[in-house]
Amino acid sequence: MKPIITFARWGNYTIAFKTLFEQLGLEVIPPEKTTSETIAEGARIAPEMYCFPMKVTLGNYLPALKKGANTIFMVQNVGGSCRQRYYGVIQEKVLKEAGHDINFLDFRAAPKDIYSTIKKISGASLLQILRAGRFFFKKLHLIEKIEKLAQFYRPREIEKGTADKILTDSLLKIEKADKEKDFSRIKKEILKRFSGIKIEKNKDLPRIALVGEIYTVCDPTINFEVERKLGLEGIEVHREMDITYHLKKLIFPWKDWIIQRKINPYLRSTVGGHGRDAIYEMLHYIEEDFDGIIHLLPMACMPEVTIRPILEKLHQESGIPFLSLSLDEQVAEAGVDTRLEAFVDLIKNYHNQKNSYIRNSQEV
Amino acid sequence: MTIGIPRALVYWKRPHFWETFFEELGFKVLLSPSTNKEIVEMGVKVADPETCFSNKVYFGHLIWLDYSPPAVPKCDFIFVPRLKATEEKLEYCPKFFGLPDLGKILVKTPILTENFDERKEKFEKTLKRLGGKLNKNRGEIKKAQELAFLKEKEFKKKEKQEFSLKIQSKKPKIVLISHPYNLYDDYVNLRMKEKLEKLGAEPIFVDEVPNPKCDRSPFLMGWVAQPFLKGCGEILNKSQIPNLNWPKFHWEFGNEIMEKIQRILSYNIAGVIEISSFGCGCDAVIKEFVEKTFKENKIPFLYLMIDEQAGEAGIQTRLEAFMDTI
Numbered sequence: 001m002k003p004i005i006t007f008a009r010w011g012n013y014t015i016a017f018k019t020l021f022e023q024l025g026l027e028v029i030p031p032e033k034t035t036s037e038t039i040a041e042g043a044r045i046a047p048e049m050y051c052f053p054m055k056v057t058l059g060n061y062l063p064a065l066k067k068g069a070n071t072i073f074m075v076q077n078v079g080g081s082c083r084q085r086y087y088g089v090i091q092e093k094v095l096k097e098a099g100h101d102i103n104f105l106d107f108r109a110a111p112k113d114i115y116s117t118i119k120k121i122s123g124a125s126l127l128q129i130l131r132a133g134r135f136f137f138k139k140l141h142l143i144e145k146i147e148k149l150a151q152f153y154r155p156r157e158i159e160k161g162t163a164d165k166i167l168t169d170s171l172l173k174i175e176k177a178d179k180e181k182d183f184s185r186i187k188k189e190i191l192k193r194f195s196g197i198k199i200e201k202n203k204d205l206p207r208i209a210l211v212g213e214i215y216t217v218c219d220p221t222i223n224f225e226v227e228r229k230l231g232l233e234g235i236e237v238h239r240e241m242d243i244t245y246h247l248k249k250l251i252f253p254w255k256d257w258i259i260q261r262k263i264n265p266y267l268r269s270t271v272g273g274h275g276r277d278a279i280y281e282m283l284h285y286i287e288e289d290f291d292g293i294i295h296l297l298p299m300a301c302m303p304e305v306t307i308r309p310i311l312e313k314l315h316q317e318s319g320i321p322f323l324s325l326s327l328d329e330q331v332a333e334a335g336v337d338t339r340l341e342a343f344v345d346l347i348k349n350y351h352n353q354k355n356s357y358i359r360n361s362q363e364v
Numbered sequence: 365m366t367i368g369i370p371r372a373l374v375y376w377k378r379p380h381f382w383e384t385f386f387e388e389l390g391f392k393v394l395l396s397p398s399t400n401k402e403i404v405e406m407g408v409k410v411a412d413p414e415t416c417f418s419n420k421v422y423f424g425h426l427i428w429l430d431y432s433p434p435a436v437p438k439c440d441f442i443f444v445p446r447l448k449a450t451e452e453k454l455e456y457c458p459k460f461f462g463l464p465d466l467g468k469i470l471v472k473t474p475i476l477t478e479n480f481d482e483r484k485e486k487f488e489k490t491l492k493r494l495g496g497k498l499n500k501n502r503g504e505i506k507k508a509q510e511l512a513f514l515k516e517k518e519f520k521k522k523e524k525q526e527f528s529l530k531i532q533s534k535k536p537k538i539v540l541i542s543h544p545y546n547l548y549d550d551y552v553n554l555r556m557k558e559k560l561e562k563l564g565a566e567p568i569f570v571d572e573v574p575n576p577k578c579d580r581s582p583f584l585m586g587w588v589a590q591p592f593l594k595g596c597g598e599i600l601n602k603s604q605i606p607n608l609n610w611p612k613f614h615w616e617f618g619n620e621i622m623e624k625i626q627r628i629l630s631y632n633i634a635g636v637i638e639i640s641s642f643g644c645g646c647d648a649v650i651k652e653f654v655e656k657t658f659k660e661n662k663i664p665f666l667y668l669m670i671d672e673q674a675g676e677a678g679i680q681t682r683l684e685a686f687m688d689t690i
Contacts, residue, residue: 049640049648081458081614086649089611093652267465269446269479272458302645305414306462313469326414 003103003121006031006069008057008087011219012147013243015175016139021073022178023132024122029069031060034221038063043329045098047090052298052328053215054087056222058094065095071103071121075114081272082303109250135180142187144242146170149194151238154231156199164228166193206351209285210239211278211311212296213304216327217241223296223327224336233344238290240281241274266310275303282314291354292321292347299328321346366392367476368439370425372399373418374447374460376544382443384515385491388508389500394439396425399551403428408672410470416643417671418545419459421552423470430471441476442467448481454616457646527572535566536634536690541625541654543617544571546639546670553639553670554679563687565634573624610653618650625657634690635664637683642671664689 005021009031021028032038034056042059061072072095074088088106095102105121107113118129146167153163170190177186208230210217217239220227227237249255259280260270266279282293295311297304308324315322323343325336367386369375375382383393396403399421407424426444431437444464447456464477478494480487488509495505530537538560546553547569560567610622628636636658640647651667658665666686668679 047648047652049644049651051645051648081455081461083645083649085614086611090649090652093656267462269448269461269465271461275458275462300414300416300643300645302458305412306459306466308412308414309466309469310462 003071004069006064007073009060020136024124029064032063074106075109153197155234158198205236206291206347207236208292211281214241216296224333271303271306273303275307286318291351295324299326366439368394368429368442371396372425373422373545381512381516385512388511396428417641443476446479449483450616451482533566538565539568539636541570542639637666
């Protein structure tokens with residue numbers, strides 16, 4: 001049986017993962033884009049009480065499996081003691097019970113495990129694997145960079161929607177690029193297009209930060225494009241969570257130490273996942289004088305639910321506007337939009353009030 | 365000085381141990397009453413709406429032990445241990461990790477806590493540090509700890525005797541699978557035990573089933589010791605279980621429940637009921653494998669979810685229907 005690969009979808013980063021497998025000489029059918037149908041399909045066969053990202057990724061596999069994929073890649077142990085490490089086991093069980101004949105590759109996020117799994121499935125040489133890895137990281141960095149750029153340009157652009165258009169175009173272009181040689185040229189082109197956007201300079205903008213569970217924060221298709229909506233409302237969105245951040249934390253432990261030292265008055269232990277990071281980021285953004293925090297989490301996510309009372313306490317202490325959105329298959333876009341609109345009004349008021357207070361105190 | 369202990373969640377991981385320990389150290393211990401409607405309501409009011417039901421109950425107990433400013437404090441400290449890992453390097457539920465910190469937000473009484481992480485240091489050593497926080501010397505702590513262990517052993521022994529009686533009973537045996545904090549708390553599990561007894565069944569808690577401990581001995585110890593221990597019949601070697609069909613859990617209760625289930629299968633039982641509190645993340649994983657095991661062995665399996673809205677009448681109907689199928 002020739003392996004035809006599919007894997008868990010993760011927002012715009014899916015492109016980079018696709019390239020990784022293609023560069024290894026494997027046949028890839030990328031997972032379907034998340035829509036309400038795929039979510040419903042996944043939720044139908046998944047265990048009821050399981051967390052949302054697992055149902056989403058399960059739903060994304062199904063169309064790919066129909067198209068002929070027979071091997072699924074899943075990384076476990078992304079965040080310590082949370083349920084993520086059982087995604088692979090449960091998904092394999094559920095899919096096999098649903099009658100799919102698949103080969104499930106579930107491996108730990110340790111270099112040795114990753115290497116041996118890839119070696120076994122693709123037979124690629126070490127050099128080829130390293131090359132594919134390098135190209136993967138190049139693409140990943142560019143995707144993360146243009147996401148950040150889009151966050152910056154959206155509220156400032158004069159012609160609304162330009163940044164989003166360029167973002168979509170660039171993602172397509174990045175997806176199509178299959179030679180590492182041409183990549184630096186493509187990168188230059190993309191960055192040039194972004195810097196060509198006409199903006200209003202020195203605009204006083206309210207700033208919002210997104211904190212919370214990494215998958216829901218990073219994937220625009222399951223958080224109902226919170227970033228874009230806020231950006232078009234004239235709000236600068238910041239977020240620290242992305243794959244590079246996560247990988248850096250995996251490799252270098254000191255980030256964890258810094259985080260723990262800072263959040264000691266609030267939480268004196270890890271709670272699994274990125275629980276501590278959310279508190280750390282919120283403290284950081286309060287110091288930076290942000291105008292609001294949005295906390296995104298999948299419904300009943302163990303680490304995020306545990307720390308939510310702490311975030312609420314921080315919100316009460318500092319007075320910074322705070323909105324917690326928990327997402328699952330039953331959340332409708334209209335409901336989220338209403339809450340976001342109300343929150344945007346709140347943020348703008350808060351921002352103006354703060355500014356007028358500063359102005360008044362300067363005049364006196 | 366009085367130390368308050370909430371009678372929920374982490375308390376049931378080591379019942380009788382903590383109160384004996386603190387009493388022997390010379391403190392007065394105030395144990396919150398067994399769960400009632402009022403406590404659950406208080407907990408639900410203050411807790412995060414998405415956290416699990418057991419956590420909400422725990423917060424209710426915390427609030428009961430607390431006081432509102434004009435009143436006199438009920439206790440000087442509330443003891444909330446931070447259980448992190450067991451001897452076998454298996455972790456507790458991540459929701460336990462944050463309990464003392466969340467408690468601090470909720471109550472005005474100071475919280476007494478200590479990290480119980482047996483990956484890093486022994487349980488006894490942590491106890492010593494805990495005693496040190498209360499200004500007790502080593503001798504006193506050691507004595508209190510020995511007595512507490514003794515008391516715990518006594519109860520275990522009693523449990524074992526009861527279990528051997530239960531296993532010989534002629535009535536249809538029904539095994540209740542859940543966490544200790546759901547099994548022993550009668551209000552939380554809606555008096556499941558009583559109800560089953562009334563329906564003519566013999567309920568057995570999974571907690572009472574003896575643990576095949578030898579199995580988990582380090583390296584070759586189990587294998588080397590096996591010939592000498594053959595007579596006792598207590599050994600359940602990994603090789604005797606035809607290929608493990610569950611993943612290696614990193615939660616202490618995960619492996620324990622799955623191993624005990626292998627033992628339960630040999631007991632000739634009539635049915636199995638799994639009780640899970642609403643919102644429990646760990647149960648969502650374990651349930652899949654528990655259910656699979658019993659389905660493969662063709663043993664009737666009922667999955668009940670409990671939460672603050674669970675009505676007794678509804679549960680009664682389901683139990684009766686379940687008993688009829690047996």
